[in-house]
Amino acid sequence: MLVADDDADIRELVEFKLSQAGYAVQAVPDGLAAWEAFESEPPAIAVLDVMMPGLSGFDVLRKIRESEHPRVPVLMLSAKSRDSDVDTGFAIGADDYVIKPFSPRELLHRVNTMLARTR
Amino acid sequence: MISWSSILAATLGVLLVCVALAGVVAAIRIRRHSREARRSRLMAPFRPHLVAVSAGEDPGGDSRRVLADVAGPARRALAESVSGMLGKVRGLPAEQLVEVLASHGALGRAVEDLGHRSPVRRAQAAQLLGLSRDPAAVDPLVGALGDHAAEVRASAAYALGLIGDPRAAGPLLHAVGAPGGGLPAGLAADALLSMGVGISDSLVHGLVDPDPRTRTVTAHLCGAGSFTRALPLLRDLVALDPDLTVRETCATALGRIGRAEDAEVLTRHTQVEHPQPLRRVCAAALGELGDPSAVPTLAALTHDPDPRLAELAASTLVRLGPQGRAALAAGGALRPVRSAMTMARLQGVLP
Amino acid sequence: MSLAEAVEPLRDAVVWLFEVSAVPVLGYFVLINTSYLVLIGLAALDFRSYLRGRKTVVDTLGGELTPGVSVIVPAHNEEAGIVTSVKALLSLRYPGHEVVVVDDGSTDSTFERLRDAFDLVELPREVSQDVPVRARVLGLHVPRDGRTRLIVVQKENSGRSEASNVGVNAATEPLVAMIDADSILEPDALLRVAKPFADDPTRVVATGGAIRPVNGCRVVAGRIVSVGLPQRWMPRIQVVEYLRAFLLGRTGWSRFKGLILISGAFGLYRRDTYVEAGGLDPDSIGEDFELVLRMHRILRDADVDYRVEFVPEPVSWTEVPSTFRVLRNQRRRWHRGLWETLWQYRGMLFRPRYGRIGMVALPYYWAFELMAPLLELYGIVIVPVALLLDVINIPFALLFLAFAYGYALLVTLAAMALEEWAFHRHERWRDLGIALVAAVLENVGYRQLTVWWRLEGWWASLRGKKQVWGVMTRTGFNEGGSEQGAPPGHPRVSERGASAGDVTVPERAKGGAA
Numbered sequence: 001m002l003v004a005d006d007d008a009d010i011r012e013l014v015e016f017k018l019s020q021a022g023y024a025v026q027a028v029p030d031g032l033a034a035w036e037a038f039e040s041e042p043p044a045i046a047v048l049d050v051m052m053p054g055l056s057g058f059d060v061l062r063k064i065r066e067s068e069h070p071r072v073p074v075l076m077l078s079a080k081s082r083d084s085d086v087d088t089g090f091a092i093g094a095d096d097y098v099i100k101p102f103s104p105r106e107l108l109h110r111v112n113t114m115l116a117r118t119r
Numbered sequence: 120m121i122s123w124s125s126i127l128a129a130t131l132g133v134l135l136v137c138v139a140l141a142g143v144v145a146a147i148r149i150r151r152h153s154r155e156a157r158r159s160r161l162m163a164p165f166r167p168h169l170v171a172v173s174a175g176e177d178p179g180g181d182s183r184r185v186l187a188d189v190a191g192p193a194r195r196a197l198a199e200s201v202s203g204m205l206g207k208v209r210g211l212p213a214e215q216l217v218e219v220l221a222s223h224g225a226l227g228r229a230v231e232d233l234g235h236r237s238p239v240r241r242a243q244a245a246q247l248l249g250l251s252r253d254p255a256a257v258d259p260l261v262g263a264l265g266d267h268a269a270e271v272r273a274s275a276a277y278a279l280g281l282i283g284d285p286r287a288a289g290p291l292l293h294a295v296g297a298p299g300g301g302l303p304a305g306l307a308a309d310a311l312l313s314m315g316v317g318i319s320d321s322l323v324h325g326l327v328d329p330d331p332r333t334r335t336v337t338a339h340l341c342g343a344g345s346f347t348r349a350l351p352l353l354r355d356l357v358a359l360d361p362d363l364t365v366r367e368t369c370a371t372a373l374g375r376i377g378r379a380e381d382a383e384v385l386t387r388h389t390q391v392e393h394p395q396p397l398r399r400v401c402a403a404a405l406g407e408l409g410d411p412s413a414v415p416t417l418a419a420l421t422h423d424p425d426p427r428l429a430e431l432a433a434s435t436l437v438r439l440g441p442q443g444r445a446a447l448a449a450g451g452a453l454r455p456v457r458s459a460m461t462m463a464r465l466q467g468v469l470p
Numbered sequence: 471m472s473l474a475e476a477v478e479p480l481r482d483a484v485v486w487l488f489e490v491s492a493v494p495v496l497g498y499f500v501l502i503n504t505s506y507l508v509l510i511g512l513a514a515l516d517f518r519s520y521l522r523g524r525k526t527v528v529d530t531l532g533g534e535l536t537p538g539v540s541v542i543v544p545a546h547n548e549e550a551g552i553v554t555s556v557k558a559l560l561s562l563r564y565p566g567h568e569v570v571v572v573d574d575g576s577t578d579s580t581f582e583r584l585r586d587a588f589d590l591v592e593l594p595r596e597v598s599q600d601v602p603v604r605a606r607v608l609g610l611h612v613p614r615d616g617r618t619r620l621i622v623v624q625k626e627n628s629g630r631s632e633a634s635n636v637g638v639n640a641a642t643e644p645l646v647a648m649i650d651a652d653s654i655l656e657p658d659a660l661l662r663v664a665k666p667f668a669d670d671p672t673r674v675v676a677t678g679g680a681i682r683p684v685n686g687c688r689v690v691a692g693r694i695v696s697v698g699l700p701q702r703w704m705p706r707i708q709v710v711e712y713l714r715a716f717l718l719g720r721t722g723w724s725r726f727k728g729l730i731l732i733s734g735a736f737g738l739y740r741r742d743t744y745v746e747a748g749g750l751d752p753d754s755i756g757e758d759f760e761l762v763l764r765m766h767r768i769l770r771d772a773d774v775d776y777r778v779e780f781v782p783e784p785v786s787w788t789e790v791p792s793t794f795r796v797l798r799n800q801r802r803r804w805h806r807g808l809w810e811t812l813w814q815y816r817g818m819l820f821r822p823r824y825g826r827i828g829m830v831a832l833p834y835y836w837a838f839e840l841m842a843p844l845l846e847l848y849g850i851v852i853v854p855v856a857l858l859l860d861v862i863n864i865p866f867a868l869l870f871l872a873f874a875y876g877y878a879l880l881v882t883l884a885a886m887a888l889e890e891w892a893f894h895r896h897e898r899w900r901d902l903g904i905a906l907v908a909a910v911l912e913n914v915g916y917r918q919l920t921v922w923w924r925l926e927g928w929w930a931s932l933r934g935k936k937q938v939w940g941v942m943t944r945t946g947f948n949e950g951g952s953e954q955g956a957p958p959g960h961p962r963v964s965e966r967g968a969s970a971g972d973v974t975v976p977e978r979a980k981g982g983a984a
Contacts, residue, residue, distance in 0.1 A: 144883065426598045
């Protein structure tokens with residue numbers, strides 16, 4: 001699975017949590033790298049931070065939904081619990097949302113749920 | 120005329136400074152890189168443990184023990200890293216991280232640091248106290264709201280919001296409009312919202328604060344947090360406050376939390392003798408309020424020469440149920456009405 | 471009479487001229503550059519608290535009290551990039567923003583592309599005349615889904631200012647942002663320039679955001695993904711220029727509470743203040759510079775407690791001219807706009823009622839921004855003349871130049887140091903080196919050219935010549951895998967509306983040699 005966040009703390013944290021749970025994780029620091037990683041090898045799930053310089057999480061999400069593998073589940077990470085961010089995310093096609101500060105256990109739980117749904 | 124020697128000296132001086140500055144630019148970059156490198160080096164052995172604890176993957180407490188044992192210069196770097204993490208995670212990992220800090224004595228030091236010489240340290244101390252959610256820190260933090268460095272005040276306000284003790288609400292509101300800089304209003308509003316219903320008394324005081332910024336924040340909070348005790352004051356302020364922003368904020372708040380009797384003041388302020396921005400805000404607020412007593416005034420407004428106001432009134436009527444729509448039908452040919460109906464259809468509000 | 475004898479009176483005149491003017495002119499330019507160092511110092515203080523704030527308070531952008539923003543995009547013949555632009559603007563991170571595109575009588579397929587991309591339908595909405603507009607509004611469209619917050623207004627062609635005014639008329643949010651159709655905004659740009667409004671909702675009436683040249687940056691899907699320097703030296707010099715003028719000139723003034731300039735490429739205003747001031751004046755070359763001065767005057771006349779702020783971190787990226795022709799027209803227009811606006815508001819000079827604007831900022835602009843090219847021209851002319859007439863010798867002249875331009879270079883280097891400390895957007899060492907070289911090169915020909923062009927603009931205004939809007943050949947961005955936009959190297963001609971206030975590059979006069 002793919003994790004994209006410009007914040008190294010969160011990136012490492014999520015990568016660690018998911019890999020401890022047994023998943024193969026690729027972590028990238030920005031939107032463009034996320035998109036390129038997605039293009040070269042579509043992951044089972046993508047976890048994208050909304051706020052990244054350059055291509056934001058929403059930009060990447062939009063590109064994913066318009067790509068050849070549009071059904072990849074995407075979880076958005078956002079620093080704001082604002083309705084508009086959440087609305088925008090769902091409008092573009094996010095599958096789930098986690099607000100920062102977040103509980104890593106809950107994140108894992110949601111990822112598991114999303115994966116189970118695609119099976 | 121200027122002497123040769125003086126201009127030679129001046130030129131050499133200038134060119135020397137230029138070279139020095141070019142060197143400074145490079146030095147700044149090098150220093151930044153080396154600082155980052157140094158921090159990474161210091162943290163390198165502990166980073167995996169930090170990540171493990173933050174991820175909640177430290178059931179046996181091994182990583183926590185390692186972190187607690189950190190000493191020397193690495194401790195400061197660790198404290199910063201832990202602070203960073205605390206802003207990003209919550210739940211059990213956050214509690215465990217706070218324990219690590221407590222074991223270093225960092226929290227006790229933080230209270231002292233609130234009086235430190237350097238404003239950076241004071242601000243960091245405030246942030247740490249907030250992230251640790253220590254209720255005993257409220258009083259010192261309230262004191263820090265009066266710090267003369269803006270970033271310290273902001274940190275203190277943010278920290279008070281994290282702790283969430285409503286005792287701090289009054290001082291926080293007052294600090295927004297305090298002379299000599301004040302507090303960022305949005306930050307204060309965020310902090311206050313997390314303090315729950317206990318701030319109700321402070322809000323009533325805030326509405327009569329001499330500074331318009333404080334009144335604006337208070338009015339906004341009343342609406343955002345459903346503080347209905349303030350309704351009579353809000354009504355008065357819509358009519359009488361000298362500051363237009365305050366009046367608009369009160370009107371919006373009335374729309375959000377008001378009851379039927381609040382429609383009257385809103386409808387009154389849609390009339391032509393009031394400032395145009397206020398009229399529009401009141402028309403929109405009537406829609407939020409949803410009281411049918413406003414229908415006749417709104418219907419009259421659809422004929423107003425201000426097209427935006429007319430359309431706002433029409434959109435509001437759409438949302439006011441069968442009475443509203445009946446009134447609209449009467450003015451069906453009017454352009455603002457047609458526009459509002461088209462929008463409503465596009466949005467799926469009307470079939 | 472021999473040549474020497476004929477020349478003698480001229481030589482005497484020149485000698486006299488030198489004796490009289492050398493020290494004052496030298497003093498003038500020392501003063502200018504020192505004032506820049508002061509502004510840089512002020513900016514440094516500002517950056518310090520800005521950066522500290524960022525380190526200690528976890529990001530609270532976009533929280534409560536963040537007002538809604540209408541992004542106004544005047545567009546004329548922008549068919550190539552308008553859809554990408556609008557999509558990028560719609561997806562900016564902001565709690566409650568809309569995009570208002572004003573099609574200023576485009577003759578190409580600008581509107582059609584928008585209509586197709588967003589499935590626009592016509593709305594019988596009448597656009598208000600809050601700001602009176604002469605041109606006729608032809609129609610208003612919104613997307614059929616009823617959810618995308620986009621408004622497209624079509625009007626008769628009458629220029630960017632009126633298009634902006636129509637956009638504000640059609641706007642529904644309490645703040646309005648004026649954006650060029652081809653500017654690229656960072657995803658958080660709106661959040662950052664709106665923050666002063668959230669921090670001080672009753673007083674802030676206008677904010678401006680820092681602009682950087684986009685030439686040489688990599689753009690994907692309307693976003694900057696990597697910052698780079700242009701390939702050619704002329705735009706490279708402009709990168710350095712913008713850095714110095716914007717970041718420091720603006721920030722320094724903002725801290726001093728004397729900010730009178732907000733760039734046309736990115737300014738955010740309270741809608742009610744904009745309307746009350748009467749909007750952009752379509753007849754003024756000064757565009758937004760003139761508007762902001764007007765706002766200052768109106769607000770101070772009414773004794774309102776207000777603030778104008780500048781957000782130092784770069785938020786908007788725009789293409790700068792890469793040919794001399796376009797650059798020349800731009801600088802002519804800017805200086806002309808500066809002159810006409812300063813003249814128009816001369817009544818504010820030295821009046822205490824206008825506070826720091828009238829007592830410090832405006833006189834400063836008169837003395838140092840407006841007059842500077844004149845004095846510099848004097849220097850450029852008199853030194854060779856003096857050399858020719860043997861009043862001074864070559865080493866002296868060279869030394870003088872070295873001092874004059876050296877000090878100017880010093881100021882630029884101080885600016886670069888501050889930028890490196892605060893924002894360090896250009897990460898590559900190579901780019902730093904190029905920037906340093908560009909800073910030096912700026913003083914060897916580039917500045918002298920701008921001096922001439924600015925004087926040309928000023929002179930044209932004094933002669934009452936009508937302003938002809940320059941045309942900019944857009945060369946397109948280095949879009950890796952772009953969906954739209956002209957492919958690189960394929961020139962596109964478009965009307966360009968950078969405002970007069972954009973880069974009033976601080977100039978230093980060059981003194982006559984002793």
